[in-house]
Amino acid sequence: MRPLMIFAAGLGTRMRPLTQTRPKPLIEVAGQTLLDRALHLGRQAGCAPIAVNTHYLGQQIADHLAGQDVAISDEAGAILDTGGGLRKALPLLGSGPVMTLNPDVVWTGPNPLETLAREWRDGMQALLALVPIDRATARQGAGDFALDGAGRIARRGDFVYAGAQIVDPDLLADITDDVFSLNRVWDAAIARGTGFGTVHPGGWCDVGRPDAIPLAEALLHG
Template structure:
């Protein structure tokens, strides 16, 4: 699932006339870059959610074998959005991608698939060492223990790509909620893990990060 429903407020004025996933970096939209990552890794079926200027997302994806989870009536955040999309995704585990990041190196979805162990994992997050990030504001999000189990706080940044078992979404009563609530359940159960990315990563959070991402992609 690709999360494309956000308002993109930090990217204004670029998002005044388009949703954030349709901003171009290096001549390619963020949405198309994320779709390439998913397809190259063999992920499918693919679902994209939409809210802000959702018709532009639908028009951009027209003719492709991609389902749209329409959140025009209510923006559900990542947790609520994923739960709404589950009938379109089918049985888990599922992969979620944030299109507003750019990767340079190995395919992160393929790396997650290779490291996934459903017998002991309910979540596997792709983490990036703070020193390998570009455009990041603030510190890290997580650390891991010797077995790779996820812990809050540390110098590892969540890269916006994960593989997870969505079953426990049913335990969360809220309609609108972040996937952080699901992670907290999985962390408490000792079933949330992280794997560290070996390449480079850029957070496309603000207009000034676009040239940084393009320089990174060009080897800078």
């Protein structure tokens, strides 16, 4: 079992007006909230413990999760970005490498968390799930990473970070800021040669805007 952090503290600005009265993780795609879809992937992969961070309309997420086996990392005071949010939640997650998952993504095909767990090896400090830019439904902009023959990642290539990873929290040790992005952690792993990627073979959709919801539902319905 590996601990899992689900990032649910974002403001959801790209999803307005749907996020004016509810946080983005509670928006439904094909009758199920994005957060519940993420939790299903985590439980299916045997992840434990599971933590979810909250900020914008966080009480709605806390109420939604009431009675479930999920810890809440409350960022009501200040949103901490992905890196700061992960570091704040580490006491809830235990020691060792941790999985993280963005809920505003829809997947088809194999469970990406199970793939990451299977492919994690000694010598890795970050293992990112990737999709080719030409299969990244609703994605806007260029790719994030390139892959070499050994599976190591480098910046600027034809692969998109798909929103799931395993990361070694030791990479956070040298960052003193309270608010920071996991991009700094990935850059540290790339510099050390310990940052890797694995390509998700199934479908993938970035559910970041209202017009992406029908695209995600079409992907799910095949």
